[in-house]
Amino acid sequence: xxxxxxxxxxxxxxxxxxxxxxxxxxxxxxxxxxxxxxxxxxxxxxxxxxxxxxxxxxxxxxxxxxxxxxxxxxxxxxxxxxxxxxxxxxxxxxxxxxxxxxxxxxxxxxxxxxxxxxxxxxxxxxxxxxxxxxxxxxxxxxxxxxxxxxxxxxxxxxxxxxxxxxxxxxxxxxxxxxxxxxxxxxxxxxxxxxxxxxxxxxxxxxxxxxxxxxxxxxxxxxxxxxxxxxxxxxxxxxxxxxxxxxxxxxxxxxxxxxxxxxxxxxxxxxxxxxxxxxxxxxxxxxxxxxxxxxxxxxxxxxxxxxxxxxxxxxxxxxxxxxxxxxxxxxxxxxxxxxxxxxxxxxxxxxxxxxxxxxxxxxxxxxxxxxxxxxxxxxxxxxxxxxxxxxxxxxxxxxxxxxxxxxxxxxxxxxxxxxxxxxxxxxxxxxxxxxxxxxxxxxxxxxxxxxxxxxxxxxxxxxxxxxxxxxxxxxxxxxxxxxxxxxxxxxxxxxxxxxxxxxxxxxxxx
Ligand code: FAD
Ligand code: NAI
Numbered sequence: 001x002x003x004x005x006x007x008x009x010x011x012x013x014x015x016x017x018x019x020x021x022x023x024x025x026x027x028x029x030x031x032x033x034x035x036x037x038x039x040x041x042x043x044x045x046x047x048x049x050x051x052x053x054x055x056x057x058x059x060x061x062x063x064x065x066x067x068x069x070x071x072x073x074x075x076x077x078x079x080x081x082x083x084x085x086x087x088x089x090x091x092x093x094x095x096x097x098x099x100x101x102x103x104x105x106x107x108x109x110x111x112x113x114x115x116x117x118x119x120x121x122x123x124x125x126x127x128x129x130x131x132x133x134x135x136x137x138x139x140x141x142x143x144x145x146x147x148x149x150x151x152x153x154x155x156x157x158x159x160x161x162x163x164x165x166x167x168x169x170x171x172x173x174x175x176x177x178x179x180x181x182x183x184x185x186x187x188x189x190x191x192x193x194x195x196x197x198x199x200x201x202x203x204x205x206x207x208x209x210x211x212x213x214x215x216x217x218x219x220x221x222x223x224x225x226x227x228x229x230x231x232x233x234x235x236x237x238x239x240x241x242x243x244x245x246x247x248x249x250x251x252x253x254x255x256x257x258x259x260x261x262x263x264x265x266x267x268x269x270x271x272x273x274x275x276x277x278x279x280x281x282x283x284x285x286x287x288x289x290x291x292x293x294x295x296x297x298x299x300x301x302x303x304x305x306x307x308x309x310x311x312x313x314x315x316x317x318x319x320x321x322x323x324x325x326x327x328x329x330x331x332x333x334x335x336x337x338x339x340x341x342x343x344x345x346x347x348x349x350x351x352x353x354x355x356x357x358x359x360x361x362x363x364x365x366x367x368x369x370x371x372x373x374x375x376x377x378x379x380x381x382x383x384x385x386x387x388x389x390x391x392x393x394x395x396x397x398x399x400x401x402x403x404x405x406x407x408x409x410x411x412x413x414x415x416x417x418x419x420x421x422x423x424x425x426x427x428x429x430x431x432x433x434x435x436x437x438x439x440x441x442x443x444x445x446x447x448x449x450x451x452x453x454x455x456x457x458x459x460x461x462x463x464x465x466x467x468x469x470x471x472x473x474x475x476x477x478x479x480x481x482x483x484x485x486x487x488x489x490x491x492x493x494x495x496x497x498x499x500x501x502x503x504x505x506x507x508x509x
Pocket of ligand 1: 156
């Protein structure tokens with residue numbers, strides 16, 4: 001009985017301790033310490049963007065070493081891996097957003113943030129031209145930000161390859177606004193299809209959901225959409241059951257080209273079971289308001305141009321350069337061959353520049369444009385900037401000491417200063433040893449619908465490829481643990497439970 005009483009007391013103590021710890025964490029989060037203002041006498045480090053690359057850099061950066069300025073049209077960080085889930089309401093978009101203001105307010109020294117778009121980087125003058133493109137503008141809505149050091153982390157735009165009609169009629173899936181538009185369009189198509197006296201062909205068109213691009217964005221969205229239909233839509237709007245259809249169109253011979261063959265086959269098989277139609281070797285050439293025109297090869301080997309009617313069109317064909325990046329490339333002769341982004345060296349320095357670095361999707365360092373790469377690049381750059389600051393601090397001290405050594409009265413005093421110099425030189429050598437950036441691939445994961453996911457994970461010298469429901473639980477736990485903050489983690493888990501218990505919300509706002 002004594003043992004149980006003590007165990008009970010100890011667990012009570014542990015529970016009180018746990019609650020206290022979490023409570024203190026929340027209190028600390030809500031009540032940040034005062035911050036010293038930015039120090040203009042320090043080097044001005046301008047960071048463009050608040051995405052994976054820029055925010056990973058800011059997370060690890062000792063902001064007290066620089067006069068840090070962040071410029072981005074988005075005043076939040078977005079956890080993109082869970083964005084496809086927001087298109088159907090499995091997760092609410094605010095659960096995967098983290099306000100940049102909250103995050104910056106917890107840095108040791110304060111950071112200036114301008115909600116603005118960088119329109120042009122003048123490399124020669126070391127100036128970034130920025131403008132406020134939001135709805136509310138003050139008397140000043142465009143200005144200049146000078147820099148000593150610049151990090152470009154502006155990500156990429158949606159690629160359309162100049163295909164006519166895509167921008168006018170298709171929806172993309174990159175930002176929160178895109179996910180909201182898709183969610184509304186799905187519901188609009190469903191409601192319009194049940195309008196009185198609607199023609200059967202028109203019903204079919206409205207309920208045909210076409211996804212172009214069989215990369216991970218297209219596949220994850222198609223899977224989420226079919227889940228939405230199976231678990232919710234057909235229950236609440238039974239009229240649409242026979243006509244609702246999801247089609248994935250891909251120009252290459254298979255979807256998910258970056259995954260291993262076994263997982264590609266598994267995904268295609270799962271899609272078949274989920275009744276998602278995959279149209280591989282089909283290249284979309286033109287988009288109109290009601291149909292897409294796609295080219296494929298017929299059974300006789302001849303090219304066939306076919307009209308595919310649609311109600312919703314989601315365009316997910318990868319990345320293209322942002323204008324500000326294109327413009328910088330054009331300013332730099334060393335970037336003459338850059339097509340996919342700013343070519344950087346192994347220290348992430350933009351080739352042809354000094355004191356300009358690039359991270360994430362806008363940089364080309366021979367890695368795939370993924371969050372994983374961007375996050376590692378940002379974190380590495382932060383370490384390098386922290387070390388650079390230490391180096392200049394030591395160098396400054398060394399300068400002071402060598403003057404002190406000259407002025408030192410007598411041999412003993414000189415020797416003392418000399419010893420100090422030797423120690424500092426030793427630490428300088430240590431600090432200066434920054435090895436180049438090297439990417440560590442932790443694996444690729446993708447959700448494919450009906451509570452299944454695929455994962456390609458490096459395993460010793462080989463690769464571990466797995467797909468199914470267990471992998472789905474792994475996918476969920478991996479992404480929850482990677483969420484930006486504890487607040488995000490809790491909100492995402494609550495959303496999952498909410499959509500399981502009550503179903504997804506089918507209102508159109
Ligand atoms: P972003 O994260 O796109 O950030 C760019 C930032 O720059 C934004 O804050 C933007 O507002 C800002 N910006 C834009 N223009 C300007 C300007 N002119 N001036 C100043 N700031 C500007 N990768 C994975 O590894 N795993 C996944 O599961 C995964 N899932 C994804 C799902 C979806 C739906 C999408 C779209 C992508 C996914 N990715 C995933 C890819 C990943 O999101 C990107 O590789 C990653 O976001 C790149 O980081 P970044 O910092 O370069 O750009
Ligand atoms: P992507 O570049 O990976 O795939 C785009 C696909 O569209 C390609 O397969 C291409 O062949 C196809 N395509 C292009 N033009 C076409 C046309 N006219 N008609 C038909 N098909 C056409 O793009 P995605 O999926 O947007 O991904 C972008 C980046 O983000 C990638 O690096 C990807 O790895 C990463 N990402 C990773 C995720 C994950 O790891 N789970 C999820 C989403 C994105």
